[in-house]
Ligand SMILES: Nc1nc2c(c(=O)[nH]1)N[C@H]1C(S)=C(S)[C@@H](COP(=O)(O)OP(=O)(O)OC[C@H]3O[C@@H](n4cnc5c(=O)[nH]c(N)nc54)[C@H](O)[C@@H]3O)O[C@H]1N2
């Protein structure tokens with residue numbers, strides 16, 4: 014039999030939403046390659062998705078529903094699983110009301126049809142819903158406040174930048190298709206700067222790196238702004254498009270450049286270098302995710318927004334403050350926004366779940382997420398889930414969360430999924446199509462909810478075939494060149510509703526069209542210091558950063574028996590490279606192996622994001638559950654640990 018090539022779109026929680034070409038030989042996916050015709054994918058995929066066929070074919074893959082009987086999860090038929098779920102959902106709703114049911118959906122797949130799972134619970138209830146966004150909540154909320162929108166200029170507009178600042182961003186690992194665009198810009202003369210407390214792979218791309226103190230980006234932004242004000246290099250027109258300029262200036266001038274620089278632990282030369290870049294625009298800021306996952310994260314992003322605006326870099330081509338691309342903008346929502354009877358805040362999920370009364374949360378449904386491994390304070394999340402009467406998890410693998418479920422429903426992987434999606438790192442939209450049929454015991458999530466809707470008598474839930482639902486989602490843009498047929502024909506289509514420049518008219522989307530500058534310094538964060546102990550290191554800032562090999566908690570077994578913990582040799586005097594250690598926080602401890610790296614700051618410890626909780630590898634077992642100042646993000650990075658030899 015000859016091999017055939019099938020086209021799909023990667024649905025991972027990743028900014029790139031790549032066009033994928035799958036080689037299928039005798040019903041088996043033998044290779045995945047990037048679509049050379051996709052303008053952003055350019056023919057290559059990341060390390061983890063190139064190896065996806067291995068994972069999808071592994072024995073760890075769930076092939077049939079499981080139902081808990083005592084301590085065990087045992088195989089069951091779909092009829093048994095969905096029959097039990099329908100009975101429990103109906104019973105809990107009638108006994109305790111729909112607020113006793115919580116639906117939690119995370120980013121396991123970015124497919125738009127996944128929103129139909131929300132629709133089900135809105136129609137069945139409305140039930141208790143999750144609010145906040147542990148991933149990008151603070152940054153998006155900051156930009157909404159300042160600009161009335163969190164969106165970006167076209168990705169390729171970066172080629173018009175004279176300077177690009179990668180602010181807390183590691184594209185070589187977590188946004189790999191940005192790298193060729195940066196290189197293209199550099200080939201045209203663009204200078205690249207990296208602002209990150211951690212030395213990482215993307216350092217090799219940058220002309221200059223500023224390794225500031227963790228979480229001190231607000232102070233660095235103030236130092237640069239002060240330098241610009243002092244040297245008369247702010248945009249003369251700033252007062253015409255910014256509100257609160259005098260208050261912002263007073264904030265900036267509340268400390269000298271030297272004092273701000275000292276607070277950020279950077280040199281005056283570094284402040285000058287960055288100030289010169291902002292005065293010599295167009296200068297683009299690419300805002301990474303890390304520093305907004307702090308208690309002051311919203312204020313930090315607001316400071317970057319302000320810096321761009323007052324230096325005259327917000328509106329011109331080649332400028333802008335790009336954090337997020339509005340990936341859902343092209344799609345028509347499946348239902349109206351409803352009023353939920355109650356909400357659970359994602360960053361403090363366990364606390365809210367355990368505190369819920371009248372009614373308590375009796376049923377939790379988890380779609381496309383592994384909250385036990387990925388939400389802060391993992392042990393408490395596990396406890397809250399264990400304490401919930403009836404837990405359903407839809408996943409492709411038996412995750413830390415699925416292991417605690419009463420019913421586990423097996424769903425397709427990205428190789429078998431069928432959906433439409435946008436990206437949060439560019440403006441192209443694409444279709445995901447099964448490149449092989451799903452295994453016989455697995456069901457598409459839309460089919461699961463259609464079946465369940467029939468069982469619980471939910472007549473309003475859409476029963477159309479998947480293609481028709483895709484067309485509904487594309488209804489607003491189908492007439493503008495983004496119909497399902499064009500997605501199929503071209504592989505990916507640039508969203509017709511995304512302009513090349515976000516603010517072409519020099520006005521933002523706030524109520525009065527003016528940029529809202531921040532006026533106050535954020536309060537100091539609350540951070541517990543782990544107790545001193547014999548042989549323990551000084552307190553170190555714990556970074557749980559993306560790694561090449563894993564996607565959040567997926568593939569975490571590739572982290573090996575022990576996770577690596579990277580530190581400067583002086584941070585752990587007397588300990589050697591490869592030493593077996595424990596990382597201790599006020600919440601708990603996990604085992605690790607030391608990786609000594611003299612390029613790191615002496616006050617940081619870097620571990621992978623996404624280790625499994627049940628393998629005692631999850632950084633989230635160490636991290637307190639705290640919300641960010643804006644947008645109910647999770648302050649994952651406000652965490653101090655000590656390292657002790659084992
Ligand atoms: N390989 C891989 N790619 C991924 C993911 C993955 O798990 N693996 N995850 C995906 C997801 S869910 C997302 S949201 C995105 C982003 O995913 P993230 O996991 O947020 O991306 P990271 O590459 O870890 O980048 C965060 C950067 O912020 C830096 N940082 C932390 N604190 C500070 C600070 O105070 N100041 C400054 N300036 N920098 C700071 C960190 O050192 C790090 O370099 O990537 C996606 N891509």
Ligand SMILES: Nc1nc2c(c(=O)[nH]1)N[C@H]1C(S)=C(S)[C@@H](COP(=O)(O)OP(=O)(O)OC[C@H]3O[C@@H](n4cnc5c(=O)[nH]c(N)nc54)[C@H](O)[C@@H]3O)O[C@H]1N2
Pocket residue numbers: 026119120121122147148149379380381382383384386387388389407408409410412424425426427430458557558559564565566567622623632633636649
């Ligand atoms: N310490 C620390 N914690 C973090 C972060 C950090 O940087 N540091 N990053 C945070 C960020 S940015 C994010 S986005 C979150 C990610 O948190 P999660 O979204 O919980 O991440 P994953 O571990 O990727 O879990 C996704 C699950 O969805 C499953 N899945 C895949 N496709 C489908 C599908 O089509 N349907 C269903 N039902 N399931 C599917 C996968 O098998 C996987 O188990 O983690 C956050 N947690």
Ligand code: SF4
Pocket residue numbers: 023024025027028029030031058059060061062063189190
């Ligand atoms: S995970 Fe991201 S970079 Fe990798 S193939 Fe998918 S979209 Fe592309």
Ligand SMILES: [Mo]
Pocket residue numbers: 026120148149
């Ligand atoms: Mo994320």
